[in-house]
Amino acid sequence: KAGVTQTPRYLIKTRGQQVTLSCSPISGHRSVSWYQQTPGQGLQFLFEYFSETQRNKGNFPGRFSGRQFSNSRSEMNVSTLELGDSALYLCASSLGRPGQGNTEAFFGQGTRLTVV
Amino acid sequence: AQSVAQPEDQVNVAEGNPLTVKCTYSVSGNPYLFWYVQYPNRGLQFLLKYITGDNLVKGSYGFEAEFNKSQTSFHLKKPSALVSDSALYFCAVRDSGGYNKLIFGAGTRLAVHP
Numbered sequence: 082k083a084g085v086t087q088t089p090r091y092l093i094k095t096r097g098q099q100v101t102l103s104c105s106p107i108s109g110h111r112s113v114s115w116y117q118q119t120p121g122q123g124l125q126f127l128f129e130y131f132s133e134t135q136r137n138k139g140n141f142p143g144r145f146s147g148r149q150f151s152n153s154r155s156e157m158n159v160s161t162l163e164l165g166d167s168a169l170y171l172c173a174s175s176l177g178r179p180g181q182g183n184t185e186a187f188f189g190q191g192t193r194l195t196v197v
Numbered sequence: 198a199q200s201v202a203q204p205e206d207q208v209n210v211a212e213g214n215p216l217t218v219k220c221t222y223s224v225s226g227n228p229y230l231f232w233y234v235q236y237p238n239r240g241l242q243f244l245l246k247y248i249t250g251d252n253l254v255k256g257s258y259g260f261e262a263e264f265n266k267s268q269t270s271f272h273l274k275k276p277s278a279l280v281s282d283s284a285l286y287f288c289a290v291r292d293s294g295g296y297n298k299l300i301f302g303a304g305t306r307l308a309v310h311p
Contacts, residue, residue, distance in 0.1 A: 171241065190238075
């Protein structure tokens, strides 16, 4: 069974540009969450999608956005990139529906974004 | 607000010795607790979870965790450490607001020495 797939693995962008990251969840998983990991802030929740709807959002500026498609694949977009956006962006998929907190999340290998 | 604390930035242990990585939590209601491991330049791998039932939870790669409600702790343990266990370990709690959001601790780096 294939795991969570994130593309691309590595990205280098210039300040002010925008970027789109992609995540394909495990087959049958309809819940997709995104996290940002940095050395200073650790793992921080960005947003969660279920059935193409954003169900929950973390404390990030509006430059960070996402969406989910009918096949549960998800993308996140960061516009007007800043140096501080350099991070490992992790996608996780879960079998559980919103509120079904007893199911574990499975993570992809992440996209390493470097903003220069 | 819910939170997770991992009081040790790093834990050092000799190969073959038992290891413990500590985690305490603060939640309202019943906690759903998880342990994940991260190897360099990789995502997080699920190790184990506590939902309800037995306080001793067994997981992958010989790891187990002990849930202690009175001490609000969920420490990760392994009877005999391997050098290959060296990695970054995260404790997490499911947000009680519903959905699948995880709140992570800061992480503990485990170094197992030969």
